[in-house]
Amino acid sequence: MTTEFDLGRLLAERGAERYELHSRYLNHQLPRMLHTIGFDKVYERAEGAYFWDADGDDYLDMLAGFGVMGLGRHHPVVRKALHDVLDASLADLTRFDCQPLPGLLAEKLLVHSPHLDRVFFGNSGTEAVETALKFARFVTGKPRILYCDHAFHGLTTGSLSVNGESGFRDGFAPLLPDTAVPLGDLEALARELKQGDVAALIVEPIQGKGVHEAPPGYLRAAQELLHRHKALLIADEVQTGLGRTGDFYAYQHEDGVEPDLVCVAKALSGGYVPVGATLGKDWIFKKVYSSMDRVLVHSASFGSNAQAMAAGLAVLSVMENEQIVANARARGEQLKSRLAALTDKYELLADVRGRGLMIGIEFGRPDSLKLRSRWTMLQAARKGLFAQMVVVPLLRRHRILTQVSGDHLEVIKLIPPLIIGEREVDRFVDAFTDVMDDAHSGGGLMWDFGKTLIKQAVANR
Template sequence: MSTYIADLLAGQRGKNFELHERHLNTQMVRVLKAIGYDRIYTRARGPYLYDERGTEYLDLLSGFGVFAIGRNHPEVTQALRDVLDAELPDMVQMDVSLLSGLLAEEILQRCPDRLTKMFFCNSGAEAVEAAIKFARYTTRREKIVYCEHGFHGLTLGALSLNGEQLFREGFGPLLPGCSAIPFNDPSALDQALRGRDVAAFIVEPIQGKGVNLPDHDYLPEAARLCSKYGTLFVVDEIQTGLGRTGRFWAIEHWGVEPDMILMAKALSGGFVPVGAVAMTGRIMNAVFNRMDRAVVHGSTFSKNNMAMAAGLATLRVIQQENLVENAARVGEELLAGMRSLADKYELLQQVRGKGMMLALEFGPPRSLSLKAAWAMLEAANKGLFSQMVTIPLFKNHHILSQVAGHGMNVVKFLPPLVLTAKDRDWILGALDAVIADCHKVPGAIWDLGKTLAGHALKSKAG
């Protein structure tokens, strides 16, 4: 049996950054080196990463939420081996595959009853693109409404619904007919829809950028307004779905039933790119309404056997290991522990989230010495303080996390749903230590802050 890849990995080990700097995104390499994230990972299991020295890291980024069941889960790897060993026909195209039908059935059993049809694709962005097209064709309307600060992907149609200017800048003109309204503002939605010319309102139940939660009555009211004005209510559960918030779908917290649910990320356990749209029969039958329209929208690699098998195995793991319940329980314990830190530290001003989607928001302090230090960072680059939390979390406590969005002093956690009590204590202990250090001026963390501010000012000058 060939050992080509094994030999290649062994022979080229450690050349990750050299190869990326030469052939791929040089700026990403510079960023990782600047913040001290330039590690060579050699192994991963569950919620843990291991570098070439054998150091264990707790991964609270989980590939932007992809590895909800942890990395390299044996149930999913076995499913993929089963497919390879079976030598199945795949992507025949002039055919319909068994595994895609089985996965569609499994997903729809977990959806509101009114969603009876599935469309498969390769990513979350593709799911958003499909939703735009399907909504326009079904309603024969052009306009799409989305929320400020939302994130729905980076392909051109999805980018047109992106509420973050950093991602949009220089890529226009974007898709016409797309307009933003404030999140969590029913009156703004009413105003946007009352012309009865909007095809769809596309919204994240919890906004990924910043982990912004809606008021309790916002999503039910959004569903009511969409129904009133003939607009399709589309929820983007690409990051929030499949148990992340302590319910299988985040919308279950608010008891709403949308016209479409968009999903991706965690659906295949992190092994094979996959995305999907669950929708009403009305939408599917409107788009694919005649035999000559059977191919009006699709994707070459969608419904491939590896992705479908991985999806089936992932759903099985979520159910058998009670990961939705674990996300709710451990997530609530983490929230409680983080809120107790907010009572101790003036820089930590808000803790929010649901399940395994959590955020810490930092803000201007009251004490004079901290005020001056804070102002120095904000003058250099808005949102820079949050890096003073994520970098020592990684360097000193081996916890991988992320800043929740450009210009935000929000640190975000998207842990795998498999976290244990030991992991919970590791996280809370590390946060306590790092945030305590942030309150010591002068101190090592503020020396880091000066270095970061210097980099930011140089970048602006360049």
């Protein structure tokens, strides 16, 4: 007798085994790390900007799944679109026809970047970057890609080649020909371009690692330099795109910037179906796909699938109808200004920066002797421990999920769902103020936990 698959029953029977299953069959270090810092929570459900645990307590999400949940979790419009596309029983992924949804999504997406003409749909941000790197090298006939120090563009081999963090690259060489240049350094860019072998510069208008924005005028000047040397500008908007920074794309904060290729992903998915897109100029696509023999020279088995396209169309509709970009700008300015006002109050708080709802909170060496000695002790064990000391009580005491913005960085990055309102801003600022008060009291639970982190850091050396 055939037993019908019952997902609800399976979760009810074995959901409590989640951490054990992960330890046994997946990345065994993840549950270990979560347990060490007290993040081994069991979340039962989620909606909008909140999670709930089995006790019914709510948790404010200021992480948005690393930016995937731009509209929060389970937005009703996106959810309905996915139900509708499943119910439509479309003849999807035949590979030898042209379905309507990819063309409709491309048309809608290109409205927001009118200088671009065509779209390739893949399945992730790193795949969008891989597409841009391949296209740039092919159409220019040059091998080398420039990227910026501390950049993050993905973890597959091509995108890893333009990753500015050695911790991700170590042990995976040899990679593609590449060279890092400092973000904002036009002289370094010009020196590399003079060698004549550069296909493109790929750049995040605001870097995810540390939340560092390209200096005013840099992107436009870089674009002019690149074009003078017949190289391309690639804008990686995987995290910054679709309203995150208070404009549809982060490069649009600077007049006259028109990248040759733009990479998007994350929030375009609606948080449901993986999707990536590489937007580009007509001449680039026509050179890559130069004949019928080359029609499949770059493709993806699941690219342009109906579920992903439906999710993307629903996301763009919600963004327009619910004024998501305007909300990100307004709430971001409110959150950033309130946090920046605290820098004079707390000596451990060094800087607050970013745009829209992509905000970096940086901590630095305090002036007072007592705090300075404790800070030095943490730094000697491992840089980045103080930021982790802030992230932990935000979750444990205030039920707010945040993240440290990169390995060895004393920076917390806030990338909440773009739908948050004043209530969520108030909740975060109040909680952050409480944690900072505790840190500056010279005692308290934070510094006790710091000792645990120091022991763990020393043990892992």
